[in-house]
Amino acid sequence: MAGIQKGSHQVSSMTQPSKVPGEVIVRPVFEGDLDRVDLIYRTAFGTFFGVPEPEDIFGDTELVRTRWLHDPGASLAAELDGALVGSNFVTTWGSFGFFGPLTVQPECWDRGIAHRLMEATMELFASRHTRHMGLFTFAHSPKHVVLYQRFGFWPRFLIAVMEAPVAPPERPASYVRFSALAVRDRAVTTGAVRSLTGEIFDGLDVSGELEAVLDQNLGETVLIEDASGLQGVAVCHIGPGTEAGSDMCYVKFAAIRPGPGAARYFDRLIDACHDLASSAGVSVLQAGVNFGREHAYGALRERGFRTQFQGISMHRPNEDGYDTAASWVLDDWR
Numbered sequence: 001m002a003g004i005q006k007g008s009h010q011v012s013s014m015t016q017p018s019k020v021p022g023e024v025i026v027r028p029v030f031e032g033d034l035d036r037v038d039l040i041y042r043t044a045f046g047t048f049f050g051v052p053e054p055e056d057i058f059g060d061t062e063l064v065r066t067r068w069l070h071d072p073g074a075s076l077a078a079e080l081d082g083a084l085v086g087s088n089f090v091t092t093w094g095s096f097g098f099f100g101p102l103t104v105q106p107e108c109w110d111r112g113i114a115h116r117l118m119e120a121t122m123e124l125f126a127s128r129h130t131r132h133m134g135l136f137t138f139a140h141s142p143k144h145v146v147l148y149q150r151f152g153f154w155p156r157f158l159i160a161v162m163e164a165p166v167a168p169p170e171r172p173a174s175y176v177r178f179s180a181l182a183v184r185d186r187a188v189t190t191g192a193v194r195s196l197t198g199e200i201f202d203g204l205d206v207s208g209e210l211e212a213v214l215d216q217n218l219g220e221t222v223l224i225e226d227a228s229g230l231q232g233v234a235v236c237h238i239g240p241g242t243e244a245g246s247d248m249c250y251v252k253f254a255a256i257r258p259g260p261g262a263a264r265y266f267d268r269l270i271d272a273c274h275d276l277a278s279s280a281g282v283s284v285l286q287a288g289v290n291f292g293r294e295h296a297y298g299a300l301r302e303r304g305f306r307t308q309f310q311g312i313s314m315h316r317p318n319e320d321g322y323d324t325a326a327s328w329v330l331d332d333w334r
Contacts, residue, residue, distance in 0.1 A: 001311070001334035002100035002135035002148065022081065024113050026120040029068055029075035029087055037077065037087045038064040044103035054106075061245035063101070067091070070212040076120050078104070078113050088117045090124050094194075095203025096321065097130040098333040100137075118151050131203065132321045136333040139312040154318035157292040159332050162305035164285050166249070166277040175272035178210055178221035186214075189223065192230040196257050200329060201322040206253050209235045218242040219249070219280075222272040224256075224265055232256045232269040234330070238280045249277035251287035256328035263299065266328045270303055288332020292323035296330060 029037055039055060041064055046054025067089045068075050078086035086104035091097060099121050104113045125133055136159055137144045145155055181189055190207040197204040210221045213235055219242060224232035234254035237244040244250035251273055256262045277285050287305065289297045290313055313333065315321055322329055 002098075002102050002137045002144070002314075024111075024116040025079040026116050027077055027079065028073065029077045031068075031072075033077055033084055033087075034065055034068060036084050037068075037075075040084070040086060040105050041101055041103045044106060045101070047106040059245055060240035061243060062241045063243050064089075066212065066216055066218060066242065069216060070208065074124065076117055076124070078117050080108060080111070080113065086113045086117055088121055090121055092125075092128050092130055093208070094197075094205030095129075095131040096134070096201060097125055097128065097132075098134045098136070100135055100334060114147060115150075118147065122151055132201070132319070133316045134321060134333055135314050136311045137314060139310075145312075145314070148314050152316040153314035154316070155312050155314050156318070156320075157290050157313055157323055158310050159288055159290050159313050160297065160307040160310045161286065161288045161332055161334075162300055163308050164300075164303060164305040166283050166285050167274055167304075168278040169271040169274055171271075173271040173275035174224075174268065175275070176223040176225060177276075178223060179214055189230070193223075193233050196230055196233065197255055199258055200255055200327055204322065206233075206235065206255075209253055213237065219244070220276055222269070222276055224269050224272060230257070231261075231265045234269055234273050236273060236276060238277070238282060244282075244286070247282050248284045248286055249273065249280060249282050251285070251330050254287065254330040258326055258328070262328045263295065266296065266299055267303075270299075287330045288334070289330050290323045290332075292320065292325070293327045293329055294325045296328050299328075300330075 042057050043054045046057035051057045074090040076088045077084055085108045088099055088102040090099045102114060102117055135148060190210055194205050194207055197206055213219050213221055219236045219238035222234045223230060235252050237250045237252055240246045254269060256265045273285055289300060291297055
């Protein structure tokens with residue numbers, strides 16, 4: 001989720017200029033920074049939304065540590081006069097990337113810190129040869145939208161973050177758990193996932209998300225197959241200490257292979273996610289979807305999902321990317 005500032009690569013190319021009073025220095029986030037980064041992230045969002053105890057806004061969800069552990073070189077810290085006052089996290093899925101949460105300590109808002117973090121963010125995207133970039137931000141905040149427009153991002157469709165009560169499917173759900181595969185088969189499967197997502201958008205590669213969920217025990221990845229091979233994938237975070245939080249299964253990314261049977265396979269994939277959530281003992285299934293993916297959005301509505309909150313997607317360049325009606329994809333870029 002991009003920006004709260006009112007108003008396994010390394011970032012070795014990031015130089016450290018000499019410090020002068022009032023100068024903002026951007027550097028990588030180090031492990032010892034994580035508690036401070038997490039507090040700023042929570043306090044910034046809590047303050048923006050007017051929560052009485054801002055630091056408690058996200059409960060037992062975990063985002064800062066999980067993203068840092070997955071890709072330490074994609075994290076950016078901002079220092080002002082030697083104190084850590086902000087951060088940003090970059091996610092690259094092959095040719096596509098997004099960033100966030102970009103957050104700044106509330107006492108330091110409107111001092112150009114978010115701008116400096118954005119400069120470093122764009123340098124990081126360039127170093128990774130990211131072809132298409134996006135972000136999730138607040139449509140009701142002109143300052144957020146204008147900040148990102150300065151860096152070439154353009155607002156497009158809304159993104160709905162939707163939820164449904166977990167309901168085990170009436171018919172047995174047929175799917176494979178990535179964690180249940182033999183080690184020798186996982187590389188083959190990640191290659192198949194890469195091929196599937198590449199059909200949706202050239203170079204799109206979420207295989208790192210599968211690995212992060214497995215390595216950090218964040219949840220599970222479910223796979224839908226038929227006689228011709230892989231047809232769908234859903235990367236799910238489950239429970240406290242993940243991006244889901246207590247009593248929730250959060251579909252961070254899901255996709256169906258394009259083709260005439262996509263709607264049917266999408267339904268099977270949602271059944272699999274319900275079954276996974278039920279087996280984990282949680283009661284809420286959450287997923288995000290861009291309104292440009294009208295068929296996927298409509299299918300979630302038909303399955304009883306309702307929007308809990310929404311933001312707006314911004315793209316650089318000002319093109320659809322994979323936010324099209326033909327894309328049976330769930331994600332929200334928070």
